[in-house]
Amino acid sequence: MKIRIAWISLFSLAGIxxxxxxxxxxLERLSVWFMLGNEKVKGYWVYAEKIDGEYKGIGAKNEGDFCVDDAARVILFYSEAYEITKNEKYLTLAMDAAKFVIKMQASDGNFYNFAYLDGTINKYGPTSAKKTSSWWTLRAFWGLSKLAQFTKDENIIKAVQKAYNALKKSPPKSGDKLALYILGLSSYNKIQNVEDDIKFFSDELLKFQVTNGCFQGFFSTEKEHFRWHGWGNRYAEALVEAYKITMDPKYLEAAKKSLEIQIPILLGTGLIYSIENHLKLFPELSYSLDCTVTPAVKIYRLTGEEEFAYLASLGASWLFxxxxxxxxxxxxxxEGYDGLEYMHVNQNAGAESTVSALRVVLHSLTLPEKFIKLIESPTIVSRNGITVIEAEGMDPGISPVELVLGNYGGGAAFKFEEGTRLKKELSVPSGTYRLLVSGNFSPTSIIVISNDSKLRSSLTGQGLFDIGSLDVDKNIRVVLSGKGILDQIIMIPNIVGVSFKEGDRTKSIVYDFKSSALKLLNYQVFEKQKQRKEEVVQIKTVNMDNFILLDIKPLFNNDGFGTPSSPGNFDNLGGIVGAYLPAQEMSEGIVKINDIPFILHVSGLDNVRCVGQKIILPETLKVKNAYLLAASNHGDYEIRVSFEDKAILEKITDWCKPDKTISFDYRFTASGEKQFIKCGIDLYVFHVDSNVKEIKLPEEVNVHIFAITLEVDTR
Incomplete structure (x- = not known):
């Protein structure tokens, strides 16, 4: 995967x-013609970073500037666009992209992946060297095979045949690559009859489908061990294409069953990134979206079953x-943005994300008008999906637990010993949930309790364990007997999916695990989540000359400062651990910054993440200026702070942008290591010039305010 990070304010996207x-x-702005050997070819920049409102194409460090992986996707997309629209410009663009891919083919039919702008091919890197059944060879085979259906160009036909011969000698073994191979074979079948190959490998692919448990219908990359990732989830589309050639109904039924379960889960939860030893929710990728929406569109066009048009359109609405x-x-x-995180959008837009989003749009445009309207203007009333409880976010009381960092669901987990008891208040709807537990356990007995409902199970080994069903209401308690590491408790409701508006009517599309059925219902199934109550706090003040220092500690909900022995978490809202500023480098108490006095805290909670809190002053003040010490995580944010009825706009910049008012030479990472990049906090001045009794903070959770001081007019 190739994802780089640049973040944008959610507020700035509203109303589009x-x-x-x-x-x-x-996509075409990402393209560059350059010399590769003795031929001029066209590559697409791997990344596109948004800098000061403009996109700049850049390469992948130590890998290359352009890759076959992305160019093959471009070939496939433009070939399909030509097939669907009959517009010759798309065929020309596909032919242009093919020049680069063909030039990257080795004599044995496999492909190198990365090349640099200066014409150098990366022949030895782990993500570039020619390998048997590599991702880039499989994608090149699929893309070129699709293009070969519409051209008699000898170079393209020859390259496709060489790729086919190379893959036939050593076909892929894992389920995800096997699906990609079947897609290539299905396109290649228009050039040479390979129906027997398609049948053989499609039968093999069916062996990777899970037949029972919470993830029945999903496909695994391995037969012996369940491992699923959204970005390699091409199974359903492969089986749809196999069905179109062989007309064997078992392929279509397997694809339908897979999407009937997967898409409602993903609509209710978000585009899950991966599932193996734990469930990783983020980032959500357009690449994953393509893997489910496109085959759902194809199934609808084959069968006319409207449920799949709803699944496809509601899935595609993720983009809008x-x-x-x-x-x-x-x-x-x-631009296809590079990812959706817990509370952030990565607005970088590289080739992979962009072409994946465009492919979703291309196939969605073949749906009837009423479904296109659902995509363009989605109104999701409510959703119900998987809830992931990170163990380190539970209350251990005085239990013998230790926080450990590493490759866990939230980057951390609890190491526990005999007699550990944990509890967690929940905001999920009451009901019956299937519970899974992830971690690494010596023989361990686990009891999970919610009110009068109790669930017992025994755990041994590492992985994800299905421990049964529990009636859940408001909270859960966990009792552990044994030793090990508890990572996550995963709760899957009996019914998953979304309720949505279609015109004036509210409908729902759900998967019901109890009846093992996909259902399209003409009413709202899921309750809308209750809105958060506005937090109103009356604070104390300290007078210093013509300054009023606000003690906003009662509002604090974040620890931006810390030490390795007492870590903070400035930037990771979705987890317990994150990066933080060095507490030992900052004074606490009344501190002057640029001659403005502030009340600063650096131990314990030390700042407020802004969610529209309201501050009530002890008395009405005639305020000349307001001074805020603030910073943001994951990008810059345009905010609105209201002083009584006067709203003032300001741009709060990322904590690791240069030239901060309070600057530190390093920050601590989640693991407690010093990372030598300059980070800090800025001083912002708001010209108020009005009477103030109330201050309303912005509704932007990625903005942190550490201190507020008011300058009053003493005249």
Missing amino acids: LFTLTLNTTH GGNRLGVPMMGPNG
């Missing part, structure tokens, strides 16, 4: 309206605000 169109402007955060994931020039 979309029309479903195939806009390839950004139908996601957890209600924000667009495509830009005005067809």
Whole structure:
């Protein structure tokens, strides 16, 4: 996967309206013609970073500037666009992209992946060297095979045949690569009859489908051990294409069953990144979206079953605000943003993310108009999906637990001993849930309790364990007898999916685990989540000359400062551990910054993440200026602070941008190591010039305020 990070404010995306169109402007801005050997070829920058409102194409450090992986996706997309629209420009663009891919083919038919702008091919890197059944060879085979259906170009035909011969000698073994191979074979079948190959490998692929348990219908990359990742989830599309050639109904039924379960889970939960020893929710990727939406569209076009059109359109609406955060994931020039995190959007837009988003749009445009409207203007009323409880976020009381860091669901877990008791208050709907536990256990007995419902199980080994069903209401308690590491408790409700508006009517599409059925219902199934109550706090003040220092400690909900022995977490809202500022480098108490006095805290909770809190002053003050010490995580944010009825806009910059008012030479990472990049806090001045009794903070959770001081007019 190739993801780089740049973040944007969710607030800045509000109110954007979309029309479903195939806009390839950004994709083509990523393209560059360059000399590779003795031929001019066209590559696509791997990454596109947004800097001061403009995108700049850049390569992958130590790998290359352009790759076959992305160019093959471009070939496939433009070939399909030509097939669907009959517009010759798309065929020309596919042919252009093919020049680079063909030039990257080795004599044995496999492909190198990365090349640099200066024409150097990376022949030895682990993500570039020619390997048997590599991801990039499989994608090149699929893309070129699709293009070969529409051209008699000898170079393309020859390259496809060489790739086929190379893959036939050593076909892929894992389920995810096998699915990609079947997709290539299904396109290649138009050039040479390989139906027997398609049948053989499709039968083999069916052996990777899970037949029981919580993830029945999903496919695993391995037969012996369940491992699933959203970005390699091409199984359903492979089986749909196999069905179209062989007309064997078992392939279509397996694909339908897979999507009937997967898409409602993903609609209710978000585009899960991966499931193996733990469940990783983020980042959510357009690449994953393509893997489910495109085959759902194809099934609808084959069968006319409207349930699949609803699954496809509600899935595709993720790009246009139908996601957890209600924000667009495509830009005005067809940019496919690089990822949706817990509370952030990564607005970088590399080739992989962009072409994946465009492929979703391309196939969605073949749906009837009423479904296109659902994509363009989604109104998700409520959703119900998987809840992941990170063990380190539970209350251990005085239990013998130790926080350990590493490759865990939230980056941390609890190491526990005999007699450990944990508890957690919940905000999920009451009901019956299937519980899974992840971790590494010596023989351990686990009891999970919620009110009068109790569940017992025995755990041994490492992985994800299904421990049964529990009636859950408001909280859970966990009792552990034994030793080990507890990572996550995963709760899967009996019914998953979304309720949504279609015109004036509210409908729901759900998967019911109890009846093992996909259901399209003409009413709202899930309750809308209750809105958070506004937090109103009356604070104390300290007078210093013409300054009023606000003691905002009662509002604090975040620890931005810390030490390795008492770590903070400035930037990871979705987890317990994160990076933080060095507490030992900052004074506590009344501190003057640029001659402005502030009340600063650096031990314990020391700042407020802003969610619209309201501050009530002891008395009405005639305020001249307000001074805030603030910073943001994951990008810059335009905010609005209200002083009585006067709203003032300001841009709060990322804590690790240069030239901070309070600057530190390093920060601590989640593991407690010093990372020598300059981070800090800025002083912001708000010109108020009005009477103030109340101050309303912005509704931007990624903005942190450490201190507020008011300058009053003493005249």
